[in-house]
Amino acid sequence: MAGGKEILSQIKSISNTKKITKAMEMVAASKMRRAQDRMKASRPYADKMRQVIGHLAAGHLEYNHPYTQERETVKRVGYIIMSSDRGLCGGLNVNLFKQALRSIADWKKEGVEVDICVFGAKAAAAFRRYGIVAQKTHMGDAPKVADMIGTIKVMLDAYEEGRIDRLFLVENEFVNSMTQKPQVTQLIPVVASSVDSIKHHWDYLYEPESKEVIDALMQRYIESLIYQGAVENVACEMAARMVAMKSASDNAGTMIDDLKLIYNKARQAAITQEISEIVAGASAV
Template identity: 65%
Template sequence: RLGMNIVAQTTHLGDRPHIADLIGTVKIMLDAYSEGRIDRLFLMFNDFHNTMSQEPHIETLLPVVPMDAEDLQDHWDYIYEPGSRELLDGVLMRYIEARVYRGALENIASEQAARMVAMKAATDNAGEIINDLQLIYNKARQAAITQEISEIVGGAAAV
């Protein structure tokens, strides 16, 4: 709808997904970003708050928003081995994998909550229908018994 292309997707994860199921999709996305085929990477999922509240959420994964200079002024500067660039590439891959995995888990939790609420509503509705039908049945039965008694009394009075 928004004119964006879906570059990769993973479906049929089941109720207990493993992060390994998502690594291939994440690699495709990161390769497309590093090759310049995409300039931004978004993750869309249903954010689970509680059983009654889940809301669609769009999260920007790449480019990573840098911290403000004032937030960095009290931080230490470290020397990284083998190098900060190599370390950052590895950490970034794991970070994106973790964010995508979190999105998948949030989606599954939201789906299960929606199913649970729908089933509860259906059960409650079925209970109300059963009560209504029981009342209709009892009224019909009572009317039939009253009719029979009236006929018996009418027949006895005629004799």
């Protein structure tokens, strides 16, 4: 018998693992639901914000915010990368990093330097060699704008002072609980989705001054985009973990079944052998 005891202890340890993965799956499922709610709740704000910024881009304003001006030469670009703090969520982070690296490699090919700002411990570890200028980790499952502002400001200041000429956001898009899509979007200069074609020249009335209002609006716009990205990333993390843990539990189940079969076969073989030994012994008497 091929070590019945060993097989038994292996089964035991795998079923313990299965219990853990099962529990993680259920936790991730309930956290995902909450993260999805948060994501939905903040979406109207982001949508309206985008609409207002679209209007801004379509109008002829007396004051042009630096974030709306395209710079002619690009010498250095910034990346904000959203990742999770913890692993065990399938290929979520790896896929995202690949996407980010591809995009970064394109810039480097053209001789453009890259500054990186990361959210989440996984990205902080992965991009350590690439020169991180700002990072923020362990924001928890409900990220708050207040926690992120400082880190974002580093990049925004770099843009305003001309150290970087473009700023990108790399994050996972939550398509549904089975699919998450890594994507790179340009934050600044603001790519205006000018909805209506410019038919006549108009400008806003401003209260107080145009600069003050537009500055406040732009700051909120960038914050809302990044906040939305962070919330969405949490939903993605939970969804990916749920799927990964489900397949881990399923794999543990099949492994346990296989091992049980081997164990039973070995047990039966041992019994058969014992019986035949007894019979042989008895007939010899």
